[in-house]
Structure formats: C-alpha cells, structure tokens
Amino acid sequence: MSKFNILLQLTGSISCYKACYLASKLIKANCDVQFVASDAALKFIGKATLEGLTHRPVITGMFEDSKMLAHIDLAKWADVILLYPATANTINGLAAGLAGELIGGIFLANNFKVPYWIAPAMNTNMYEHPITQASIKKLEDMGAFIFPTENGILACGDTGPGRLADPSLVYDKLVREYNVTPAYEAIS
Numbered sequence: 001m002s003k004f005n006i007l008l009q010l011t012g013s014i015s016c017y018k019a020c021y022l023a024s025k026l027i028k029a030n031c032d033v034q035f036v037a038s039d040a041a042l043k044f045i046g047k048a049t050l051e052g053l054t055h056r057p058v059i060t061g062m063f064e065d066s067k068m069l070a071h072i073d074l075a076k077w078a079d080v081i082l083l084y085p086a087t088a089n090t091i092n093g094l095a096a097g098l099a100g101e102l103i104g105g106i107f108l109a110n111n112f113k114v115p116y117w118i119a120p121a122m123n124t125n126m127y128e129h130p131i132t133q134a135s136i137k138k139l140e141d142m143g144a145f146i147f148p149t150e151n152g153i154l155a156c157g158d159t160g161p162g163r164l165a166d167p168s169l170v171y172d173k174l175v176r177e178y179n180v181t182p183a184y185e186a187i188s
C-alpha cells in the first residue's frame with residue numbers, strides 16, 4: 001500500500017521546532033514526509049534534524065542541482081501540502097502570487113489540486129496587521145485551510161494571538177480526514 005505523502009514546508013519562525021514534533025508523529029503513523037525549508041527556516045532548525053527525522057534531503061531552493069523541477073514535482077508528489085509554521089513574509093508573498101522562492105512556486109504549481117493548509121505563526125501585531133489579515137482572508141477564499149493561531153505568551157514576550165497552532169491539531173486533522181493511521185501513541 002502506498003504511503004500518504006505530506007509536504008511539510010517550514011518558514012522562518014522560532015516555532016520551527018514544532019514542525020519536527022509533527023513530522024515525528026506523522027512518520028510513526030507511516031506517512032512519508034518531505035521537508036521544504038526556506039532559507040530563514042534553516043536559521044532556526046538544522047538540516048541534520050530535518051533529514052534525520054524523514055530520511056529525505058531537505059529541499060530549500062528553486063535552483064538546487066538535480067532538483068530544478070522540485071516546485072512542479074513536489075506539488076504532484078504530495079497528498080497534502082502544509083505550511084507549518086507560516087511567516088508573515090511568506091503568507092503575504094503567497095497571497096500576492098510571488099513565486100521567486102520555492103514555496104511560492106509550489107503554491108502556484110499546486111493550484112489547490114491537493115489541499116493546502118497554512119498555520120500562521122508570528123508576533124501579535126504582525127498577525128493583526130491589515131496586510132497580513134487581508135492575505136490570510138484571500139488565501140482562505142482561494143481554498144487554503146487556515147489554522148487559527150493560539151492566544152498566549154509569544155516568544156517575543158507579548159501576549160495575544162499569533163502563536164502557532166499546536167502540532168497535535170494538525171496531526172488530528174490529518175488522522176480525521178485522511179487514511180493516516182496512528183501506529184504508536186508515544187512520541188519521542
């Protein structure tokens with residue numbers, strides 16, 4: 001039986017470590033997980049951790065040797081595409097249709113053929129900024145699923161909305177909506 005393919009895209013937030021926890025859970029549930037990381041994401045989490053979890057090289061750029069068509073191929077490979085965590089920069093870029101970076105290219109190449117889920121993570125003012133709010137609404141209206149942010153203490157010390165949705169919410173939605181069968185309960 002073929003595995004469920006999850007494209008897990010990370011952008012530059014301090015909450016990138018939560019994507020590792022999510023990937024670990026999904027791999028134990030017998031999913032294939034491919035990480036795509038923006039350059040900024042790799043300032044927060046190392047390739048060794050990402051590749052070590054998935055046994056797959058992390059893909060970062062549009063022009064990587066022998067992966068020149070990654071933006072097309074990955075969009076076709078995936079059964080679901082996650083943007084977790086999603087920065088203000090990438091959310092606003094996607095809403096504007098910018099495809100200068102790999103994540104923007106994948107977004108356009110997918111054109112909602114497979115579900116596209118976005119979990120914003122940012123400082124409260126960045127999240128509540130009218131540009132970010134308009135982009136989130138635009139992406140939702142186009143067909144993306146947006147996870148609500150959590151309200152709480154943020155890494156910057158502020159308290160309010162903007163905290164990344166807990167990885168268990170994403171995992172539970174995948175289990176609920178797809179044939180993702182939890183293999184183990186425990187996670188390391």
Ligand SMILES: Cc1cc2nc3c(=O)[nH]c(=O)nc-3n(C[C@H](O)[C@H](O)[C@H](O)COP(=O)(O)O)c2cc1C
Binds near residue numbers: 011012015
């Ligand atoms: C310590 C630190 C934490 C950051 N956390 C976030 C964040 O949670 N959300 C966000 O939108 N930007 C955050 N940024 C800013 C982004 O990393 C920056 O806008 C970057 O250009 C985003 O690029 P990307 O969208 O291509 O990943 C943070 C920057 C630093 C230095």
